[in-house]
Each structure stands twice: as structure tokens, then as C-alpha cells.
Amino acid sequence: MIEQSEPKFIVDSMLGRLAVWLRILGYDTEFHSGPGRNELLLRSLKEDRIIITRDTHFTRRQVIRFIFIQSDFLREQVQQLLQQYPNEIKVRKERLFSRCTLCNHIVIHIGKEQVRGRVAPFIYESIKQFSYCALCDKIYWPGTHWEKLLKDLAGMGAHGE
Ligand SMILES: [Zn+2]
Structure with a gap:
């Protein structure tokens, strides 16, 4: 919100x-x-x-x-x-x-099937949801750095x- x-x-x-x-x-x-x-x-x-x-x-x-x-x-x-x-x-x-760290644009959530072939296989297997910046064409996913950051x-x- x-x-x-x-x-x-x-x-x-x-x-x-x-x-x-x-x-x-x-x-x-x-x-x-x-x-x-x-x-x-x-x-x-x-x-x-x-x-x-x-x-x-x-x-x-x-x-x-x-x-x-x-x-x-x-x-x-x-x-x-x-x-x-x-x-x-x-x-x-x-x-x-919720924002792209490169360009400040709001990222959108995308499903697994949309990133097939674009991320490493072990990432693809272990992550359920990805985020995507349409401006930078960059895919984000929650990694261990999230926990460290929090x-x-x-x-x-x-x-x-
Ligand atoms: Zn971006």
C-alpha cells in the first residue's frame, strides 16, 4: 500500500x-x-x-x-x-x-516460467517468485543477502x- x-x-x-x-x-x-x-x-x-x-x-x-x-x-x-x-x-x-536498484523503477513480480533459461538452473529450481525491471531488463530474486540486510x-x- x-x-x-x-x-x-x-x-x-x-x-x-x-x-x-x-x-x-x-x-x-x-x-x-x-x-x-x-x-x-x-x-x-x-x-x-x-x-x-x-x-x-x-x-x-x-x-x-x-x-x-x-x-x-x-x-x-x-x-x-x-x-x-x-x-x-x-x-x-x-x-x-520493490524497486530496481539500478534505475528506481518499480519492479513487477513474475512467475518462474517467465525466467526459464535466463537464470542459473539452481536458482530456477530453488526460487518461487522473481521480480523484474522492464526498463533494465533485469531479474531479481530473494537471496541470502535479504536476510543479511534485514x-x-x-x-x-x-x-x-
Ligand atoms: Zn531498472
């Missing part, structure tokens, strides 16, 4: 790995790889996205919504988001891995729902 107040984000070029994490959590997160603060700013306003940045420049602008990330380390960055914004950023099991998040004091 998608809430109306679901926050959307735009992450600056210094925080690419954090963008991937937000997508894994199911948040609509664009990655601003291009140059220029003004473009980033315009995009955030036009698309109603909260800026997530390491750029101190934004701390002097009061009119925009942004989150200033303090750490250079991914784990601490995720931790900061979860602890500082418990109402905006939550871990909801049903939303995990454990990691719990260790970071994530607020689940």
Missing part, C-alpha cells in the same frame, strides 16, 4: 550507494549524477523530492527540504537516516526490494512496521 505522504528523495552524486539502499527499502529515490547544484535544486522542487546531500552549501538555504548527511561511511549514513527520520524512513517488509537494519535500530 502506498501512502499519500510517502517521501521521495533525490540523492547527490557523493551518495550513490545510499541511493541504492533507499531503493532497496522501497523509496522513490533519484540519483543526481550530473553537475550543478542548481539542477539538483530545480529537480527537487519540480519533482517534490527531499535532497539528501553531503554538500554543506545546502545548509545555508532555508527554503528547500534537504537532509545533510554527516558521515562518509555508508553504514553510518543509513543509520543517520533511520535514527533521525523515523517517521519518514521506515523498514516495511512488504516494500523491501539483520543489518535491525542492528542499526531500524523502526519496522
